[in-house]
Amino acid sequence: xxxxxxxxxxxxxxxxxxxxxVRRTYVDTFTLACRLTGNQEDAGDVVQxxxxxxxxxxxxxxxxxxxxxxxxxxxxxxxxxxVHKRYRNRSEPLDDLNEPxxxxxxxxxxxxxxxxxxxxxxxxxxxxxxxxxxxxxxLKDVYGLPHEEIADELGITVAAAKVRLHRARKRLRDVxxxxxEEAHAV
Amino acid sequence: xxxxxxxxxxxALVDCPEVPNITVQRHVETCxxxxxxxxxxxxxxxxxxxxxxxYVEPAPDLLDETLAALEHSxxxxxxxxxxxxxxxxxxxxxxxxxxxxVLVARNRRRALSLAG
Numbered sequence: 450x451x452x453x454x455x456x457x458x459x460x461x462x463x464x465x466x467x468x469x470x471v472r473r474t475y476v477d478t479f480t481l482a483c484r485l486t487g488n489q490e491d492a493g494d495v496v497q498x499x500x501x502x503x504x505x506x507x508x509x510x511x512x513x514x515x516x517x518x519x520x521x522x523x524x525x526x527x528x529x530x531x532v533h534k535r536y537r538n539r540s541e542p543l544d545d546l547n548e549p550x551x552x553x554x555x556x557x558x559x560x561x562x563x564x565x566x567x568x569x570x571x572x573x574x575x576x577x578x579x580x581x582x583x584x585x586x587x588l589k590d591v592y593g594l595p596h597e598e599i600a601d602e603l604g605i606t607v608a609a610a611k612v613r614l615h616r617a618r619k620r621l622r623d624v625x626x627x628x629x630e631e632a633h634a635v
Numbered sequence: 636x637x638x639x640x641x642x643x644x645x646x647a648l649v650d651c652p653e654v655p656n657i658t659v660q661r662h663v664e665t666c667x668x669x670x671x672x673x674x675x676x677x678x679x680x681x682x683x684x685x686x687x688x689x690y691v692e693p694a695p696d697l698l699d700e701t702l703a704a705l706e707h708s709x710x711x712x713x714x715x716x717x718x719x720x721x722x723x724x725x726x727x728x729x730x731x732x733x734x735x736x737v738l739v740a741r742n743r744r745r746a747l748s749l750a751g
Contacts, residue, residue, distance in 0.1 A: 464709065468702055475701060479693040484686075493697050497704045504705060568689060571682045590683035615650050618679070622646065626675055 456516050459507050467507065471500055474517065478524055484587045485528035487576045491535065499527040518594070525588055525602045532580045567625075574624045582617035589614055636662045641669050649676055 450458075450466075452473065458466035478499060482492035502523050510519055575586055588599045589610075600610040636658055644659045663669045 464705070468705065471701060471705070472698065475698055476690050476693060479697060480689075480691040483691045489691070489694070492691075493694065493700070496693075496697060497701050500701055500705060501708050504708070567678070567682050568685060571679070571686060572689065575683075575686070586683065590680060591686045593684070593687075611650075615646065618650065618676075619646055621683075622676055622679055625679060 452516060453512075456507070456510065456512070459504075460510065467504055470516070474520060475500075477517065478520060481521060481524050481587070481592065482528055484575060484591065485525065485580075485584055486532060487580070487583065491528075491531060495524065495528045495531050498531070499524045502527060521588075521592055521594060522598060522602050525584065525594075525599070529584060529603050532584075570625055571621070574621050577624070578617055578620060582613055582620065585610060585614040586617045586621065590618070638662075638666060638668050641666070642672060645669060645673050646676055648673065649680065 450469070452470070455466045455470050455473075459470060475496060479492055479496050482495040482499070483489055486492050486495055499520070503520060506523070510516070575583060575591075578586065584603060585599065588594045588602075589596065596607050596610050596614075600607045603610070605613075641659055641662050644656060645663070647654070647656065648659060648663070663673055
């Protein structure tokens, strides 16, 4: 059955159709959740919560965007809430948290345009960004969501989203290339 | 314009193409060092796009746990809860009526036997 048919059936209350959508999309959703939260444990919680929200809200999905894009937005919103709750009791602001984690990407060499080494470095550098900056890079640069949708899901202005993205990219650039230059100098 | 002045503005060339900085653009066009810096920045953005197709393998039980969570949510669905409590009320009402009917019948029998 095509994805659109499954979505239609799920909107009619067909739970099995929705479960099939979960089976087809959960790796993608988990990957996004991993990149947003920076670790696999939180990502698992976000995935479950995101699908619960999606099931409850699927009747409101109008099909103007792709189902995957709609699910990305829900996942982004869920992850933002999760990260916020997780760090609410900490004294550091979210902007300054640094939590480098090691993610274990599936190898897909045929689809990688850049070297595997660069992508590994990038994945680690993105994971090490503070959560608020990380969210912008992941949603805009990795998943290609427009600034307006990102701002909407994160509850910030479009201008703030652009500023954060600029800061995040600068940090990434500094981490990637200045470390590389130091390594070459040694 | 010196390379040191241009370096922090190179990202803006890519990030904000709607606000072109002609002075920076002209410098980059004639400076190999700054062209390399611009190329690295663009390479980083291409790499980020490529991360999109690099999936992270979830734990083997994530799918089952997610489906179980959905099933659990159905059990605790507010609509179903309302239906369940209505069923309970109906069952209670039927049970109460039956008990009352038995009591009434028993009282009648007792009254008849006393009268007889």
